[in-house]
Amino acid sequence: MDDRYWQQDPDAPFATLLDLVETYCHPEAYDEAYDDFKVAVHLPERDPIFDRFKEQLAEAIRDPSQVPVDALLRAAVYPDGSAEKFLTRLWRDLYPGEPLPTG
């Protein structure tokens, strides 16, 4: 059984968030992946998926109770101790200077 459901169903809740987090933040991602992520989200010619990602990241930060924590942990293997802390760090790294999304 493969548990990466977000790869099979792009319309699943937070699928884009999980997809890009796994691609750029997973420990086995390539060396420069996280730095590439910080650049890619701001490229003028960026793939529209990065805008969907930002929307989903904001939604997750606004209401962490909606985040599929087990899937997020599987995608990122984050060391932060909680999904909320990881998502907040991610927002601050990717969108420095932009306020954290609130309710």
Next chain:
Amino acid sequence: MARDISATPERPGPAEVPDHPERRRGADRPDRVDAAFGEVQEPYARRLDRPAQPGGDTPRETIRRFDPERAGLDPITHDEADRYVRDHAGDRPSLGHSQFVGPDTRRVLAAVDRGNGHALERHGSTVTPEMTENRVTRLEDPAIAENRTPGRDAFKSGTHACGDSATRIRDPHAFATCFAQGVEHPDVRASLDRPCGRGERPPPSVRVPLTDLLGPDGHQYCDGHRIEPVEGSREAAYERRAAWVGAVREGRDPDVPEPTARHLEADDFRDARVVFAFRPNTDRSAWEISTMYVDPVRRDQQ
């Protein structure tokens, strides 16, 4: 496209690898292979002429036609592969078994090792069980030849990272077969063939059943370690690991216990997937396999 070998100063100086015809021929002789990789029940070299799938090509055929360029790697001839192994086996432990394998297998291993990815260094047959345990518990990077320390990465300045498990394919012929078969797998091909350039995101990782690549008993060639949860929580285990490694790196006494891991035996790799992840090549003109590793299914997921 090829890695700049001089950029890995952790490695000691080169050692001599004898270039002798017998070395080439001896690779697939079972007695030679048994001596080198005796821990595996049946060395994969003995089954290179048996198709992994009924009616399919044999591993030997797949390895023989391996085209590095289809994997985003630099082309390499057999002679160039021999020379590469001879020149670098001493300073690149990941090539240590390449002197015991046949020329076709050696060409695959050399092509992978020359690339920008880290599959061979971190998941190949020269990685030991102690190294997989120390990687998953202490974040020690198997790609560092000597003087590994918690959190130190062979290729970047930041802290080394690891998932919930660290695994290896413990037979070089099986590793080469897995890689060469994987490059031909339709899902991997779809990712490698995607356009690459500024603004293009890397293809998502691809997960291929291990049995598709190595056959129904492919699990016999795998092992590794998985981090033990803390009070049932993997999230807490990753946090504790980061705290322990962080303290050691800063020269402090950790205020949390050292993480522990469970050994993953061959049976844990039944139903496993082989994960192929991707990265841009050096000039960002094509996608390259950044790593390949076997990911066992967790029992609590089955």
